[in-house]
Amino acid sequence: MELSIKEAADIIGKSERTVRHMAQTGRLRARRIGSRWVINRADLEDIGKKGKRRKAAPSAPAEPPRTAHPETVPVAETLPPTEPRPDLSGALPRPSFTVSFEPAPPPAEPGSRDYPNTIRELDAFAIATTILSGIAEARRDPRADQTLLEEPEEALRTFLQLLTDGVHQPDLRRKEALFQRAQSKACAALSSLIHYNLVYPDPDFSRLAERIETHLLMSLQELREATHRRLTWRGRVITAAEIAIERLLEQARAITRGRLTERLNTFERSVHRALQHAL
Incomplete structure (x- = not known):
């Protein structure tokens, strides 16, 4: 299911x-x-x-071997019985490149005037940083050609810069142009990884190249299409309607002094969703 x-x-x-x-x-x-x-x-x-399993109680520390010399007993085993060694076996892996703000409000609907609230809410940002960290990990492989790996790394760093600039760009035409340049950099990273494996079989970057082609470029294409729709006559009318609705709801929140905030937020999301279908 x-x-x-x-x-x-x-x-x-x-x-x-x-x-x-x-x-x-x-x-x-x-x-x-x-x-x-x-x-x-x-x-x-x-x-x-x-x-x-992560919530399971920590296991008790193992008893030291009876034949061990007192001076060779590990420090953790000399602790008092009331201070068991913490069990880190179920600890979550460290995230590669993420920042968490909790509690956080629900993100805006994809394609709405306010989406995304931050660059970190974009699929394209999360996918690109994961791929970039994968290349950085491959650099530690002694078989890796450091010179060739500089090309996809530089392309992805520029991609992230253009993506961030585009997200925070108020002018829609400038935003569309920045997303177009970001797409070119993603394609440059893809071709560089493919070229690397034509020269060297290891490290294998086929999975990273597939993620760029099937996930990164697709998510960026959605951003470009949403921006282009905003440039049409219908998109401009819907944007003006969204601004008017937001001002009206802000006044309603001020009058109710927070008593109906949740209901107003739900109503606002429903209206925005309906306007997105009209685009």
């Missing part, structure tokens, strides 16, 4: 933002259908089982 991000978040008791980030970085097996992430329920149940 296939589940959406929201359904998966309800089942494992995490926020939608957390589940989306797990899917983006590969910590949760998921596949993209257009702009949506789809998760298999069986994979989700495995995540739930791992979560239970």
Whole structure:
């Protein structure tokens, strides 16, 4: 059975933002259908089982061998019985490149005037940083050609710079041009990784190249299409309508003094979703 991000978040008791980030970085097996992430329920149940193991009580420290000399007993085993050694076997792996702000409001709908709130909410950003960290990890391989790996690294760093500039660019035409340049840099990184494996068989970058082609470029294309729709006459009218609705709801929040904030937020998201379908 296939589940959406929201359904998966309800089942494992995490926020939608957390589940989306797990899917983006590969910590949760998921596949993209257009702009949506789809998760298999069986994979989700495995995540739930791992979560239970992480919550298990720490095991008691093992007794030192009776034949060991007193001076060779490890320091951790000389602690008092009331201070057991912490069990780190179920600790989560360190994220490669992410910043978490919790609690966080739900992200805006993809394609809406306010999406994304920050660069870190973009699929393209999470995918690109994961690929960049994969190349950095491959640099530690003694077989790696450092000179050839500089090309895809430089292309991806420039991609992230252009992506960030485009997200925070208020002018839509300038934004579209920056996303176009970012796409060229992603293609340059893809061709550099393919060229590397034509010269050297190891390290193998076929999986990273596939992620660029099937995930990174697709998510960037969605951003470009959403920006282009905003440049049409219909898009401008809808943007003006969104601004008017936001001002009206801000006044309503001020009048109610926070008593109906949650209902107003739900209403605002519903209106924005309806306007997106009109684009």
